[in-house]
Amino acid sequence: MLLSTVLFAAAAYANLTWRSIGPAVSGGRVTSVAGTPQDDQLYYIGSAGGGVWKSANGGATWEPVFEKQPVAAIGAVAIDPTNARIVWAGTGESNPRNDVSYGDGLYKSTDGGRSWRRVGLAGVWSISRIAIDPKDPRHVVVGAFGDPFKDSPDRGVFVTFDGGASWSKSLYVSPSSGASDVAMNPQDPRVVYAGMWHFRRLPWTFTSGGPDDGLYKSTDGGRSWHKLTGNGMPSGLTGRIGLAIAPSRPNRVFALIEAKGGILWRTDDAGNHWAMTSSDTLVDQRPFYFSHIAVDPKNPNHVYAVSEMLAESTDGGRKFKEIAKGVHVDYHAIWIDPTNSKRVMVGEDGGYALTNDLKHWSFSRNLTIGQVYHVGLSDENPYAVCAAFQDNGGFCGPTNSLDSEGILDRHWTDVVGGDGEWTVPDPGNPRYVFADLEDGALTVFDRTTQVSRFIRPYDAYPGSFLGPFDLSVVPYRFNWDSPVAFAPWASSSGRGGGYAGGGGGSVAWFGGNVVFQSSDRGETWAPISPDLTRDVKAHQVPSGGPLAKDVSGAEYSDTILDIEGSPLRRGEIWAGTDDGYVQVTSDASTGSAQLAHWRNVTPPETPEYARIETVAPSPLVPSTTYVVADNHRMGDYAPYIFVTRDGGSTWTKIVNGLPPNQYARTVRPDSRNPYLLYAGTENGLWISFDGGAHWESFKINLPTVSVRDIRIQPQFNDLVIGTHGRDVWVFDDLGSIQQLGNAERAGAMLFAPRTSYEYHDHSNDLGNYTRFAGENPSRGAIIDFYQSAPQRSAPELQILDAAGHLLRTVKGTHKVNGKEEPFIPNKSGINRYVWNFTEDPPLKWYGAAKEEYQGPTAGPLVVPGTYTARIALNGQTLQQSFTVASDPRDSWTQTEYLAGYAYARKYATIYGKIDEALNNLDAMKKSLAAAASSPRATAALRAQVAGAQAQWSDVFAAFTADYHNDEDSIQRSGSLRESVPRTGFAGTQLPPTAAQLDYGRRFDAAYNVAVAKYNAYVASLRPLQAALQQAGLKAVEGAKPVTP
Structure with missing residues (x-):
């Protein structure tokens, strides 16, 4: 059950962040x-x-x-x-x-x-x-x-x-x-x-x-x-x-x-x-x-x-x-x-x-000032975002590049030129992107062959021989920003997005002054509506004057601006026009080219000639649709957002909390919480937790910017926005926002993590730091929790496998910009930690010459499977299970994953055992030095200590070469610690090769010899321990055996 009222929302999500993904390659004005x-x-x-x-x-x-x-x-x-x-x-x-x-x-x-x-x-x-x-x-x-x-x-x-x-x-x-x-x-x-x-x-x-x-x-x-x-x-x-x-x-x-x-x-x-x-x-x-x-x-x-x-x-x-x-x-x-x-x-x-x-x-494209009109998302894994830019065409790129350098310009593909307006991947096959530039110049771009084809329904452009500037004399009119949309209904094959199957494509709609429909990827189009606009002939004459005409298409009027089908009712399509009309049909058929029956359901408070920028049917509540009207081009800067809950018969204006002089640009209902809404205005992003009755800023770390489009990627539950001045931004995993009302009432909540993927990062980039790099999502499982107030001590997070074995404990602090910060955030509201799929690291050797030589900072990568996150908040232990899935590019079996994990787990344990021995040896060395320098030590005792010290050096050398600098390894050979098989807990999940298994056997033999040597040395210290005790001196610390 999702509750509609959130009491202190802005403070609750202040700890979360948006990430900028660019692209800088698009440029901007x-x-x-x-x-x-x-x-x-x-x-x-x-x-x-x-x-x-x-x-x-x-x-x-x-x-x-x-x-x-x-x-x-x-x-x-x-x-x-x-x-x-x-x-x-x-x-x-x-x-x-x-x-x-x-x-x-x-x-x-x-x-x-x-x-x-x-x-x-x-x-x-x-x-x-x-x-x-x-x-x-x-x-x-x-x-x-x-x-x-x-x-x-x-x-x-x-x-x-x-x-x-x-x-x-x-x-x-x-x-x-x-x-x-x-x-x-x-x-x-x-x-x-x-x-x-x-x-x-x-x-x-x-x-x-x-x-x-x-x-x-x-x-x-x-x-x-x-x-x-x-x-x-x-x-x-x-x-x-x-x-x-x-x-x-x-x-x-x-x-x-x-x-x-x-x-x-x-x-x-x-x-x-x-x-x-x-x-x-x-x-x-x-x-x-x-x-x-x-x-x-x-x-x-x-x-x-x-x-x-x-x-x-x-x-x-x-x-x-x-x-x-x-x-x-x-x-x-x-x-x-x-x-x-x-x-x-x-x-x-x-x-x-x-x-x-x-x-x-x-001409350095290293500024993220792109002016996005609209964004479109694919259902790939990782998913792509396509964005259309003012005078810089349209680009498609990853929201996760799987590149350790970030999301770079080279990760983006140019899919359309000119003034890009809409770039929408075909939901039935994201290889194809429907992309239009100004004045309805619609194309389909093949991301595989990188071939683009014009598929405009009416192929006569204003200003050409067959297309006069005067729109009042042509049969079809297209806006500068002509909309593209796809039917959201599942076909008989079960595929979403109105997929038509065969060699065709999804059922697509394109807006002129009528709604066009195609089911063959633009080969043919047919109108499924009459003219849905006011059709004011005086508004269709060439623009400009009195000194010169300027007919670029930016002023074309009496056209459709947005089209969207209801995900809940097959045949229901909504359309908004640039001259103030909201139209709907309930009997559109994706299987024919017949005209549907349309109703003008424009909200009564809509200003005449306002631009209906967004029509957004609810994906959760039947008969509910949200509409944005923008009247700033008539000198009216008030926001207009409306909702109908009866299919357009009645409307309610929902702008409480929005700035009164900041016009709205778009609205989007949440895909999982029927009370949750997002709105973009000319200078910001807003959120409502009660169906639009109240709004508050959802800016967090976003810059002040015009938000032109808002979309939700359903598989990853991410919120993606297109801004007209700062490119594309992503809010990863809306789960905690969607459940915030319940969390506030509970006082503490561990939110259910979404499915997480063990992606493999790789980079071909050598570090050109004059270029912009978009931010990839943090690698790992997002674990969000809510607490009404900070804990007295920093929370401790545990990760367990399906059998209940404890794999990872996250606690304590680390330095961030020179300041000690807890690993697990401890602030009021929603806190986020990203687990990187690794187990606890092996024990460190604290006597290493440099901190970075002390040992691995992480243990083995876990295998795909079910895991549990556990945390204690407000005196109660909370836990949630979640799935860790493999990189979708991988073809390995679970048996192969387990083999790689077993190899990694074995040598991570051995690495820890070696460091246990070295820590013990360091303690023994310190104790022996103290005994040798004690005035209470007799000559005989000092001789015993000297003998132990001589043996200590030999045992120590059996475990480590004790490198002090990076290239010491090319001047003298390593010892056991420097030779531990790293495959598996060095970032890979591949099972060991035959050669690696053979190396492991040879290493095991050497390791067993070294451990035996160490344990024999510890045993040989017993007479010395007795002599020290008899002399009233401290025993040799660390003289403990190590279990192989």
Whole structure:
């Protein structure tokens, strides 16, 4: 029985952690880059959804330094030109594409990014630029782009003269126009230029450019402004403006201006007169998304255009050519070292790139800032996760690489290009992955042959000869983010996932404005629904304007966003549209292409035109479905999550505890506890233990990030999330979370461990530590227990085999970062220990020259079978049995496992016996030395002691060569301890070979001789023991026989 109420949940699971698995290979959108001539190894980058990152070693490695702040979207980063420990971060991205995210003002760090303090502009949605006075860093000018979805007074240009203690909004033209860029004269910081830009985004279109836009200039450091018009400036409406001042000739200013009849303008007299120098679209391919320009600090004719491609001009902006080919596309940021103009850093949709000579660019994919739209999971062992990324395609990779170096970029396979949206393994055969990129470009990828095939149901793309931009005249419409799903019902063959058998595939669904169905892996498709959208023709015309159209597909509307079948009712399919409808059918047939009967069951409180991002039928409770509606593109940032418990007839809004101004992105019911829910919002992950009546943060160690998708892998019971800014994260084994209510009421609980697998790790990686390595799950059996309060002494865990034999006792402490920590955690709430499948190690020889030479830290690996975990909590002994299974790649029989284990167990015992003898010999040596030096010892007694000491050396040498350093073994041969057969308790479970068995027999003979020699020596000490007693001296300690 699972109880629905949890009293102190957040504290209860605070000891558990999420793990980041990457991949870094996917890259992610970098919106701002910053370096400094004060330290040529120091760089910062700002990302669209992953916060601020810092490198102190020239980009070899990076660390996130902003992940504990309340927002993750960054628009601008700047380093104080006089003190590199002072860093400014403007939050909220100012490249307002369809996935843009908001900020909450301006932040400042005075300790190199370790800590941050918000210094103002809290109401500003996004910040485009931070300009710091190089002569007086207390003087800072900030460009605030503002909210792209609605009018707001929190936009314009802000200025401070006291380092951020106070601000004034010195340039403001309208509630819909913000600052697109700011440029400060480095020689005379009183001169500042600013571009003002009207931009408004709706779900189905956007407008760029308005009557209040234009270029402004200040000559008093940003206190006052005047608009620059005429004298060569473009007439009529203007849109986004990008600015750059030539540092070596500051009267030369370049302005990228979105306008009719031109792209790049230049003035050589500080703005008094202007001339258009270029109308080449290479310079600014999509003004609303790019519009950045930069000038070489040493050469006023050397200009960089930062657009879809990185381009340069060497003639003052007249002609441009593409450079940095092969890096990535869609550039958004550039920084040039003011003292060395050959050192350049750029930011783009794939991350960042660096050059020190303007010829060779390093494009290191070592940042985990990937912007995931959706994730899909396979049912393999270990299971794969597939994730689709903004402008970085889709990748499939392992959640456990079985590589001791971690989950590396080379473990991921690229399954689709472009803007990846959905990547879902076929549940009937995970060899095949259904993956789509923007605008419904659906493919199926074969992970074995690595061949991809387009399988779009309607093969005519907007903008092509057969597919006009105007969607109102085509039969089918597809969203930028067209959904893929599979029927969850078992077929007659018993296979799950709607498997159709034969040479076909699972029953798949794909969303356009109708639901398409295929049972032959996309060879053929048929609609099984009518148009499920509002079908507003006015929302289907080309987007953009009034200056230029921009029809990438990102604004396509009146389409389906999510599809999911009920796991409990065959034929029940749910669909959510991007224009606010929730639709359901109960009579869909996976065996025919007939239209099903659909009902519009949209929750009454759903805002008109809200995006139905998630429809999630419960896998446990019939007639129960959860829905997320996202209305932020209409300027409404409230969360909307609904539940129906009667198939859509009535709905309840369930948002209590969620931040009121943080829109929801996704929801997922738990697969084992009907009261448990997970929700992703724009800046976090949330959990409910009572069916959505109350929510609380489930962040734990997660960074602040937009959570776009949540999935549960049923076999492993793992929670997997796709984040739009920090890639993919995994929470291993939800069992303790699912049982938390029962545990709280009991006061103490040992949770039933899931089946654990004895995987074999291997690595071909030689340790390239400049790359990112995702975290594998801990190797072993996860053992979770709950206690309402810490025990007076650290708990002790025991592992027993099926016969009740004690194999492992875990207790005591060890050092973690120089601090003694208990092996078994002892905190209130849920504690986790991972048993690594080994028995207790053999006895150590404490007299070894080095700690690492004292002996093995673990005993033999156990064989597959049933085991029991036992722990005493709150005065009661609790135990749970669980299964240890073999590595699924292994083909060994249980007999072979047992043979390998017996060999390992035998020599682990012998190793302990040898160390027992050595510990005894050390004690004897110390006692003999004390007796020899005692003033009470007679000459005769000393002679007896000397004889014993001489024999001691011979016995000691029979057991060990006593190596003191690693390569002593190549200078003198080892003895018995150095020759113990290690096969079996050195990490392998293979049975011994004939040669190993022969070696063991020969070793056994030598061991028996050494033990006999030792025991004879102990026996020979009896007369000496009597003499010592007679002299009133202590007996020889450790003089005990050893049983072979």
